[in-house]
Amino acid sequence: xxxxxxxxxxxxxxxxxxxxxxxxxxxxxxxxxxxxxxxxxxxxxxxxxxxxxxxxxxxxxxxxxxxxxxxxxxxxxxxxxxxxxxxxxxxxxxxxxxxxxxxxxx
Numbered sequence: 319x320x321x322x323x324x325x326x327x328x329x330x331x332x333x334x335x336x337x338x339x340x341x342x343x344x345x346x347x348x349x350x351x352x353x354x355x356x357x358x359x360x361x362x363x364x365x366x367x368x369x370x371x372x373x374x375x376x377x378x379x380x381x382x383x384x385x386x387x388x389x390x391x392x393x394x395x396x397x398x399x400x401x402x403x404x405x406x407x408x409x410x411x412x413x414x415x416x417x418x419x420x421x422x423x424x
Contacts, residue, residue, distance in 0.1 A: 327415030
């Protein structure tokens with residue numbers, strides 16, 4: 319049975335600026351995934367949302383990321399075998415999301 323994992327990352331950028339940051343940061347995300355032997359295998363943008371797939375340990379984890387005015391919502395369904403990594407995944411995604419969406423310092 320799959321385990322749903324919900325992650326939210328707040329930001330002060332507004333929807334459009336957050337979208338720009340995320341779209342332009344995809345290459346950095348791919349690099350980070352590669353460092354932990356994971357691969358982005360699907361990326362389908364539709365307006366303010368992207369459906370994605372990440373391959374890890376012989377499984378493909380599918381999810382959706384939606385950009386809102388003050389936060390980003392990420393929903394993934396982890397196969398039961400990977401459910402033990404849910405908390406680490408959540409913490410890692412929150413941290414990387416904050417780095418990508420942080421406002422530049424003046």
